[in-house]
Amino acid sequence: MRLRSIGRWRDDEDPDLSRLVDPQWCDGESEELSEYLEYGTLLGVLLSGPDRCRLCDFGFPQTFVLTDGVYMWRQLLHHYVGAHKVRLPEPVASDMLNRLHELQDAKQDTAWWRDLCGTTLAPRHGSSLPKATPPGAPRGVGEAP
Numbered sequence: 001m002r003l004r005s006i007g008r009w010r011d012d013e014d015p016d017l018s019r020l021v022d023p024q025w026c027d028g029e030s031e032e033l034s035e036y037l038e039y040g041t042l043l044g045v046l047l048s049g050p051d052r053c054r055l056c057d058f059g060f061p062q063t064f065v066l067t068d069g070v071y072m073w074r075q076l077l078h079h080y081v082g083a084h085k086v087r088l089p090e091p092v093a094s095d096m097l098n099r100l101h102e103l104q105d106a107k108q109d110t111a112w113w114r115d116l117c118g119t120t121l122a123p124r125h126g127s128s129l130p131k132a133t134p135p136g137a138p139r140g141v142g143e144a145p
């Protein structure tokens with residue numbers, strides 16, 4: 001598996017961050033993409049220390065690396081997109097938004113979960129077993145003989 005690393009502008013060979021800022025970018029799209037970037041699957045935490053924005057003082061005490069299974073990015077990328085309107089080049093932005101919209105439109109299959117739990121879980125200890133009455137003990141009111 002190969003993940004595409006995006007949002008890098010640390011080295012001289014990396015894209016120039018200031019060229020990606022687009023103040024005219026639609027607020028709704030930048031906010032939606034920012035939220036997508038904020039909550040990916042955590043791949044790991046870099047030991048490089050705090051991750052600070054290069055355009056303001058915002059930052060995280062640690063550098064979290066997230067993925068959606070196709071792309072990987074530092075969590076701080078959501079801040080660049082949401083707060084500074086750093087516009088990710090195509091097809092990255094449309095890939096992410098299309099994936100998000102597909103997931104939002106997906107139908108829920110709740111029967112699958114019920115079937116799985118009903119067929120694969122062991123019975124809870126003692127919950128389905130009749131209570132044993134010690135020999136000679138008086139029966140409780142309403143108990144079957």
Ligand SMILES: [Zn+2]
Nearest residue numbers: 053055056058
């Ligand atoms: Zn910033």
